[in-house]
Amino acid sequence: MPENHHGSRTQLAADRLRQLIIAGDLRPGQRLSERELGEYVHGLSRTPLREALKVLAAEGLVTISPNRGATVTALSxxxxxxxxxxxxxxxxxxxxxxxxxxxxxxxxxxxxxxxxxxxxxxxxxxxxxxxxxxxxxxxxxxxxxxxxxxxxxxxxxxxxxxxxxxxxxxxxxxxxxxxxxxxxxxxxxxxxxxxxxxxxxxxxxxxxxxxxxxxxxxxxxxxxxxxxxxxx
Amino acid sequence: MPENHHGSRTQLAADRLRQLIIAGDLRPGQRLSERELGEYVHGLSRTPLREALKVLAAEGLVTISPNRGATVTALSxxxxxxxxxxxxxxxxxxxxxxxxxxxxxxxxxxxxxxxxxxxxxxxxxxxxxxxxxxxxxxxxxxxxxxxxxxxxxxxxxxxxxxxxxxxxxxxxxxxxxxxxxxxxxxxxxxxxxxxxxxxxxxxxxxxxxxxxxxxxxxxxxxxxxxxxxxxx
DNA sequence: GCGAAGATTATTGCATGCAATTCGGCAACG
DNA sequence: CGTTGCCGAATTGCATGCAATAATCTTCGC
The missing domain is CATH 1.20.120.530 (GntR ligand-binding domain-like)
Structure with a gap:
């Protein structure tokens, strides 16, 4: 089991989401509502989640549409x-x-x-x-x-x-x-x-x-x- | 001059910082204090800046040390x-x-x-x-x-x-x-x-x-x- | 019955306030 | 004289509230 040396909630959120996406637990195209995810993961607030989503977007794992939220990147x-x-x-x-x-x-x-x-x-x-x-x-x-x-x-x-x-x-x-x-x-x-x-x-x-x-x-x-x- | 099609302040901050770093206006190793940058760029608040820094960190342009802030990535x-x-x-x-x-x-x-x-x-x-x-x-x-x-x-x-x-x-x-x-x-x-x-x-x-x-x-x-x- | 404009709701984007952590300096001690 | 512990200032990490945008539903006109 990979330890979570970083207590940072942003890091935690990013790592957890990354794992879920890579493993396929979150399907491509699936909507990632900020509040919803927050309740799903330890009840953390939107701020660290938003930061995590931005990071994952830079990695290409999620796609962010301005004012319309994030989805798991769906590749053709x-x-x-x-x-x-x-x-x-x-x-x-x-x-x-x-x-x-x-x-x-x-x-x-x-x-x-x-x-x-x-x-x-x-x-x-x-x-x-x-x-x-x-x-x-x-x-x-x-x-x-x-x-x-x-x-x-x-x-x-x-x-x-x-x-x-x-x-x-x-x-x-x-x-x-x-x-x-x-x-x-x-x-x-x-x-x-x-x-x-x-x-x-x-x-x-x-x-x-x-x-x-x-x-x-x-x-x-x-x-x-x-x-x-x-x-x- | 490249237009700023995205009104998003996060995007704006990321684009602007990226440009400054790539062009070398910000030196490697230089500290990037959130509040300071905020005043430097249009007086925007820390939140979009933090998100921008996270993105640039994912791109490898800045380095974030937990609880210690961000610096322009210095490469050996x-x-x-x-x-x-x-x-x-x-x-x-x-x-x-x-x-x-x-x-x-x-x-x-x-x-x-x-x-x-x-x-x-x-x-x-x-x-x-x-x-x-x-x-x-x-x-x-x-x-x-x-x-x-x-x-x-x-x-x-x-x-x-x-x-x-x-x-x-x-x-x-x-x-x-x-x-x-x-x-x-x-x-x-x-x-x-x-x-x-x-x-x-x-x-x-x-x-x-x-x-x-x-x-x-x-x-x-x-x-x-x-x-x-x-x-x- | 169908399409369109307006109102309603939900969600994102951002600013701000507070808690937690780190760093600097100062003093007490060995 | 060097080291250690402590205190204060400053900065980051995060939660929350409000404004703005988009989606949905309702209602009206045709």
Missing amino acids: VSEVEDILELIVGLEGLAVERACQRISDAGLAAMEVLHRQLHECFRDGRLMDYFETNQRIHQMLVDAAGNRELSRLYAGECARIRRYRYAGNRQHARWERAIAEHDQMFLALTERDGPLLREMLRAHHRNGWRTARNLVAEELGVEDTADGEGGRY | VSEVEDILELIVGLEGLAVERACQRISDAGLAAMEVLHRQLHECFRDGRLMDYFETNQRIHQMLVDAAGNRELSRLYAGECARIRRYRYAGNRQHARWERAIAEHDQMFLALTERDGPLLREMLRAHHRNGWRTARNLVAEELGVEDTADGEGGRY
């Missing part, structure tokens, strides 16, 4: 794809650096998570798998040693997390995803940046192809040509 | 270099896409700016040159057609703008920069993404080498090995 399929393209690009930049500078300890840490991933798969714990998967990718990016890159990457992942994990993937895809992770881990140990980069690109494209249909369906099929001619 | 040399590495990476991703999809009209627009750049150089208008230079790079990134990428790129550029343009460059560097722009424009017209990417990387590295010394000096020489072994 193409916006999700833009962000995903960006994420893949950032991750690609990161891994090339990571392959150059990752330490043996770093590799060992990756291996721990990698094993956890396998365990989650073996035991069929889907949610834990997603969580571990996310942590692996983040750790890979962190290994590049560029804090700003890590921050941006984490932020963008948070924005579309709900969409990527909207529905449970099919088992066939899950199996392939694990295999891809195995290969990527191998590429990392051999410090082959360009190869790892290409594998990541394919990995994300494959993953998105599965999620995309579910998202498109949920949003009402904004179906352009299938992502095969893919951008990223 | 290595932080600036991290951000620059990120910017170069983003721009690299962008131009590869841009070379694929830029239209003739887009190329024409780039050419207009490119000519302006030459005029600024010829007339020795350094500030206009910087401005135009920045617009060229932003337009290049926009040409990739990924709004999220454009947003992030613009944000990161804003954060280090003050550092890059801290001092006036030497004329020799200026001349070379123009030459590099000529070559890059050529690469763009020929839609050679990989080449353009490499040229951008070198262009930024060369530019930073000049600015770096001035920044390091200003910040008190946090002098690690010279950037020659460059990361980006």
Whole structure:
């Protein structure tokens, strides 16, 4: 459980709302009335909530219409794809650096998570798998040693997390995803940046192809040509 | 002059402060007392200012210490270099896409700016040159057609703008920069993404080498090995 | 019955007041 | 002489009240 070291109510509100939005407990497009939220979270007043909403708006998680209130940001399929393209690009930049500078300890840490991933798969714990998967990718990016890159990457992942994990993937895809992770881990140990980069690109494209249909369906099929001619 | 379409005082405060910080009118590390700022900008009250500060903090332009107020974010040399590495990476991703999809009209627009750049150089208008230079790079990134990428790129550029343009460059560097722009424009017209990417990387590295010394000096020489072994 | 203008209600935007916390200085003590 | 504890001033954090804007409902005219 992540401690709340900041007694600040603004921080508390922001953290709590962020978590609710990322996890998908608050649906995209849902209205976020100030007074309503205040009663929902500890009965705090509108001021810290307004500040928290402004912060989340800057992060792209909520959308504020002047004089009309805030809603959970609702992304279109193409916006999700833009962000995903960006994420893949950032991750690609990161891994090339990571392959150059990752330490043996770093590799060992990756291996721990990698094993956890396998365990989650073996035991069929889907949610834990997603969580571990996310942590692996983040750790890979962190290994590049560029804090700003890590921050941006984490932020963008948070924005579309709900969409990527909207529905449970099919088992066939899950199996392939694990295999891809195995290969990527191998590429990392051999410090082959360009190869790892290409594998990541394919990995994300494959993953998105599965999620995309579910998202498109949920949003009402904004179906352009299938992502095969893919951008990223 | 950019119009203030939003009557919202929070928006006004955020826009105004952002401008002041980016332009360097407010120095890094400078204290931003709420009441003081309020009197400075139109005599508005603390509430919209607090909200604006929170937003700018989320953008990375100001740093808020709980119960201790806000200051203009002061970056170390290595932080600036991290951000620059990120910017170069983003721009690299962008131009590869841009070379694929830029239209003739887009190329024409780039050419207009490119000519302006030459005029600024010829007339020795350094500030206009910087401005135009920045617009060229932003337009290049926009040409990739990924709004999220454009947003992030613009944000990161804003954060280090003050550092890059801290001092006036030497004329020799200026001349070379123009030459590099000529070559890059050529690469763009020929839609050679990989080449353009490499040229951008070198262009930024060369530019930073000049600015770096001035920044390091200003910040008190946090002098690690010279950037020659460059990361980006 | 339908559309439009006006009134009503609810919500946001902002100013202000009070409590909580931090920082500066001063004095007492080791 | 340096350190520690305390007090006061100033600043931030937050709650609340009021004004302004937008949404909703009512009513009137056609």
